[in-house]
Amino acid sequence: MSEITLDGVTKVFADGFEAVKEMSLEVGDGEFMILVGPSGCGKSTALRMIAGLEDISSGELRIGDEVVNDRAPKDRDIAMVFQNYALYPHMTVRENMGFALKLAGVDRAEIDSKVEEAAKTLDLTQHLDRRPANLSGGQRQRVAMGRAIVRDPKAFLMDEPLSNLDAKLRVQMRTEVARLQSRLETTTVYVTHDQVEAMTLGDRVAVMRAGALQQVGTPAELYEQPVNLFVAGFIGSPAMNFMPAELSGGKVKLPIGEADAPEGVGGGRDGEVIAGLRPESFEDAEMVGDLRNERGVVFDAEIDLVESLGSDLYAYFHVESGAVESEQLAELVEERLEETGVPEVREGQEQIVARLDPASGIKRGERAELWADTSKLHLFDAESGERLAGGS
Amino acid sequence: MERGGREYALWSIGIAVVLIFALIPVLWLISISLKPPEAITDGRFIPSEVSFDNYKSLFEGGVEDSPFIKPLINSILIALTTTVISIVLASFAAYAIARLEFPGKRVILAGALAIAMFPPISTIGPLFDMWRALGIYDTYLGLIIPYLTFSLPLAIYALTAFFREIPWELEQAAQVDGATPFQAFRKVIVPLAAPGVFTAAILVFIFAWNDFLFAISLTSSDASRTVPAALAFFTGESSFTEPTGSIAAAAVVVTVPIIVFVLFFQRRIVSGLTAGAVKG
Numbered sequence A: 001m002s003e004i005t006l007d008g009v010t011k012v013f014a015d016g017f018e019a020v021k022e023m024s025l026e027v028g029d030g031e032f033m034i035l036v037g038p039s040g041c042g043k044s045t046a047l048r049m050i051a052g053l054e055d056i057s058s059g060e061l062r063i064g065d066e067v068v069n070d071r072a073p074k075d076r077d078i079a080m081v082f083q084n085y086a087l088y089p090h091m092t093v094r095e096n097m098g099f100a101l102k103l104a105g106v107d108r109a110e111i112d113s114k115v116e117e118a119a120k121t122l123d124l125t126q127h128l129d130r131r132p133a134n135l136s137g138g139q140r141q142r143v144a145m146g147r148a149i150v151r152d153p154k155a156f157l158m159d160e161p162l163s164n165l166d167a168k169l170r171v172q173m174r175t176e177v178a179r180l181q182s183r184l185e186t187t188t189v190y191v192t193h194d195q196v197e198a199m200t201l202g203d204r205v206a207v208m209r210a211g212a213l214q215q216v217g218t219p220a221e222l223y224e225q226p227v228n229l230f231v232a233g234f235i236g237s238p239a240m241n242f243m244p245a246e247l248s249g250g251k252v253k254l255p256i257g258e259a260d261a262p263e264g265v266g267g268g269r270d271g272e273v274i275a276g277l278r279p280e281s282f283e284d285a286e287m288v289g290d291l292r293n294e295r296g297v298v299f300d301a302e303i304d305l306v307e308s309l310g311s312d313l314y315a316y317f318h319v320e321s322g323a324v325e326s327e328q329l330a331e332l333v334e335e336r337l338e339e340t341g342v343p344e345v346r347e348g349q350e351q352i353v354a355r356l357d358p359a360s361g362i363k364r365g366e367r368a369e370l371w372a373d374t375s376k377l378h379l380f381d382a383e384s385g386e387r388l389a390g391g392s
Numbered sequence B: 001m002e003r004g005g006r007e008y009a010l011w012s013i014g015i016a017v018v019l020i021f022a023l024i025p026v027l028w029l030i031s032i033s034l035k036p037p038e039a040i041t042d043g044r045f046i047p048s049e050v051s052f053d054n055y056k057s058l059f060e061g062g063v064e065d066s067p068f069i070k071p072l073i074n075s076i077l078i079a080l081t082t083t084v085i086s087i088v089l090a091s092f093a094a095y096a097i098a099r100l101e102f103p104g105k106r107v108i109l110a111g112a113l114a115i116a117m118f119p120p121i122s123t124i125g126p127l128f129d130m131w132r133a134l135g136i137y138d139t140y141l142g143l144i145i146p147y148l149t150f151s152l153p154l155a156i157y158a159l160t161a162f163f164r165e166i167p168w169e170l171e172q173a174a175q176v177d178g179a180t181p182f183q184a185f186r187k188v189i190v191p192l193a194a195p196g197v198f199t200a201a202i203l204v205f206i207f208a209w210n211d212f213l214f215a216i217s218l219t220s221s222d223a224s225r226t227v228p229a230a231l232a233f234f235t236g237e238s239s240f241t242e243p244t245g246s247i248a249a250a251a252v253v254v255t256v257p258i259i260v261f262v263l264f265f266q267r268r269i270v271s272g273l274t275a276g277a278v279k280g
Helices: A043-051 A093-103 A108-121 A137-149 A167-184 A195-201 A219-224 A229-234 A327-340 B002-033 B037-042 B053-059 B069-099 B105-117 B121-134 B140-165 B168-176 B181-210 B213-217 B227-231 B244-266
Strands: A004-012 A018-027 A032-036 A058-063 A078-081 A155-159 A187-192 A204-209 A212-217 A241-248 A251-254 A257-260 A271-277 A282-284 A297-308 A313-320 A349-356 A367-372 A378-381 A387-390
Touching: A004 A043, A018 A043, A018 A058, A018 A212, A032 A043, A032 A167, A032 A195, A043 A058, A043 A078, A043 A155, A043 A187, A078 A137, A078 B168, A093 A108, A093 A137, A108 A137, A137 A155, A137 A167, A167 A195, A187 A195, A195 A219, A204 A219, A204 A229, A212 A219, A212 A229, A229 A241, A229 A271, A229 A378, A241 A349, A251 A271, A257 A297, A313 A367, B002 B244, B037 B244, B053 B244, B069 B105, B069 B140, B069 B181, B069 B227, B069 B244, B105 B140, B121 B140, B121 B213, B140 B181, B140 B213, B168 B181, B181 B244, B213 B227, B227 B244
Parallel strands: A032 A187, A032 A204, A078 A155, A155 A187, A282 A349
Antiparallel strands: A004 A018, A004 A058, A204 A212, A241 A251, A241 A271, A251 A257, A271 A378, A282 A367, A297 A313, A297 A367, A313 A349, A378 A387
């Protein structure tokens, strides 16, 4: 058995910076666990503590049943795939993959057969005698994977292994990693900042922010029941739309209309809240048919921009309102600004993205009638950002 | 194209000028070493008659009587020993400086720099007295110690720069792969730092090989006198002849080991050895 258990693990760097705060996480035997979060959230530090490359300031780390806090990386029986692959440039692919076995004193014939088997799995057989410098990015990535799998370790630790590949290769390798992991059934902890990777790969996903674990759950749980604004905004692409709302007497007053409050909101919670609605909860009012009479709200909006992807159509519009203010959201906005250079939130307006039926005839610059499925509404506390109710 | 051609021509002329400037004295030395004693002052660049007598005289009489063979052996042994010890110590020190945070790191670097800047001449007097008191005056050890002192800072600086170039992940990968820190150092870091190690080795060897100051001050006999010092004691065939010819011949001979050493190690200084290790 090789579960990995973090029990109140904390990392404080020499300069006093607390990179990981009281992190408790259980990764089951054979489970594929994803650590995801924006850059600087402590996910890599957490992984490096599991690997033994970073000392644990306090708390307990167990692999299997043994506490490994003070064990050197070599005594933890784990394999790691680095973001930049870290292949040994002076060794051939064969030597790279066999290095760990050679250090362990395995005899030559066995090393050879194991390396060749792994090479076959990863389609590297014809490259075994080449050096990393002569390989393409994708091949190097596969060698890095191969170096991990030949050892048959207790756990794989992967630190953004696909982030250096181009988009197409990344998607291809993503499925390959998933297939490999499910076949080998080796406990895996995988760090990424890409929420798409997190959602598609993991059995469970752990979302981190500023060193603290926010939520751990299956991709579906995170998507449907995010515990706070941060998780809600981080998981999903395009991100969840947020707007200020007012809760009173079982009703939610939104900038786009009034709707029934989701079940489970206590009467005592009346007042300002933040409402979240995913892009797919919107639809062109003409396309919904009878559903519009059944539930949801219908409203008018001026469409700023339409992006048609063939399978989907994204309509951007904005609603007038006092801006949503939240520390958690501010961080997300900043992150997105870094990535796209476009601020999502303008003063006094909320930009909303709606994912519509591609058959919709909505055009840029026109006013259109849209429908929002308010039964999918998420409500969050305006102060703390904690989830109040909603989702499904 | 036109401009490229002109640039190429200008560069060629420039390089040729530098080459001629640097090589003429060497050629002159070779020319003198090939002249018989009576023709040395004839002022001709190309000797009218070529004679190898000067070279022969260097090696005449075997190890016992030749003024040159024993110093040559001394030079080789002292320079090689200095190089090996210096590189081993410096690579440990440089590795620690490049990779670890420890108290006193700055002090070590500053100290190394201070020693490198320290004028060797001011240490000669004290060393002379100390070495005589300790009984290592005119021994190999007596020369190797000061050579180490002055070559270590150089080697540490050169190697630290090289170790810093090596991605740290490689070492971590080795550790995760099951290597002890020393195995990671020996099997991953050292092979990758090889170009740096050889560069530093060449620099140290040349320093020890060329030193005159310590060699002349801290030796008194052929027991440990190195070639640069021994040249100063060359005598002519008779008390009336200048030993110019044999000095020139000896000077030519002492450059040979340096050239061999550099050529040998230069083959190992393959640039771009770390290519392909990490992406980016």
